[in-house]
Amino acid sequence: MTLAEQLDQAERTRTAIPQVVSRSGADADAAYRIQEALVARRVSRGERLVGLKLGLTSRAKMAQVGVDQVIWGRLTDAMRIDDGGTVDTGRYIHPRVEPEVAFRLDATGAATAVAPALEVIDSRYADFKFTLPDVIADNTSAAGFVIGAWQPLPPGVDNLGVLLEVDGRVVQIGSTAAILGDPRRAVTAAATLAASAGVPVEDGWVLLAGAATAAVPLTPGAHVRAVVEGLGTAALRAAS
Ligand code: 0L1
Ligand code: MG
Numbered sequence: 627m628t629l630a631e632q633l634d635q636a637e638r639t640r641t642a643i644p645q646v647v648s649r650s651g652a653d654a655d656a657a658y659r660i661q662e663a664l665v666a667r668r669v670s671r672g673e674r675l676v677g678l679k680l681g682l683t684s685r686a687k688m689a690q691v692g693v694d695q696v697i698w699g700r701l702t703d704a705m706r707i708d709d710g711g712t713v714d715t716g717r718y719i720h721p722r723v724e725p726e727v728a729f730r731l732d733a734t735g736a737a738t739a740v741a742p743a744l745e746v747i748d749s750r751y752a753d754f755k756f757t758l759p760d761v762i763a764d765n766t767s768a769a770g771f772v773i774g775a776w777q778p779l780p781p782g783v784d785n786l787g788v789l790l791e792v793d794g795r796v797v798q799i800g801s802t803a804a805i806l807g808d809p810r811r812a813v814t815a816a817a818t819l820a821a822s823a824g825v826p827v828e829d830g831w832v833l834l835a836g837a838a839t840a841a842v843p844l845t846p847g848a849h850v851r852a853v854v855e856g857l858g859t860a861a862l863r864a865a866s
Pocket of ligand 2: 682726745747836
């Protein structure tokens with residue numbers, strides 16, 4: 627089996643695997659090619675590319691997983707969860723959830739709107755442990771996302787308070803400043819990364835700019851909400 631097939635199978639069977647990509651000697655460039663092949667398998671099964679994500683854009687996230695570079699991945703329609711919708715954690719291996727800011731992009735890669743968001747991440751590696759090439763090949767742990775109501779772009783989004791609530795209790799506090807210093811930098815970074823990878827951005831694509839805090843485990847029955855100052859909320863419920 628190729629490395630992309632092993633990651634695909636891990637996701638589909640909800641079975642964690644060892645760090646096969648770094649063990650193969652793949653570097654970051656090779657890992658992005660594996661990611662492309664992995665997502666192509668999803669597309670060949672009928673999923674549609676709907677956007678991009680940046681990962682590890684904050685120090686909190688880098689410290690949480692011990693990898694210190696910004697990385698990017700691909701979002702498909704199958705990962706979308708309605709705002710306020712319910713998700714079955716049985717779809718995942720060991721899911722975590724984190725509060726984000728999302729941008730809607732036009733075909734030039736420019737942002738046309740902004741929204742509060744939640745990202746569900748789920749490493750396909752045992753114990754959520756990986757190196758840089760492993761996590762890149764694993765499509766940056768992408769698993770699910772919720773977008774709150776789109777808002778017109780305000781003059782600044784660089785220092786908005788962010789809360790992550792679980793069952794009405796605040797479990798993480800952060801600021802959008804944690805996302806590359808200003809989440810708008812994610813828009814520029816994503817346009818550059820997509821162009822260098824030959825990925826044409828489509829009008830209406832979503833960009834998950836990155837998390838404002840560390841991620842927390844997504845457990846059955848949990849009601850999770852991201853609150854972003856001035857932008858509103860994005861929420862999901864994990865089925866019990
Ligand atoms: O969206 C993210 O920041 C996740 C990147 C991959 C690392 C992780 O699984 O936490
Ligand atoms: Mg994220």
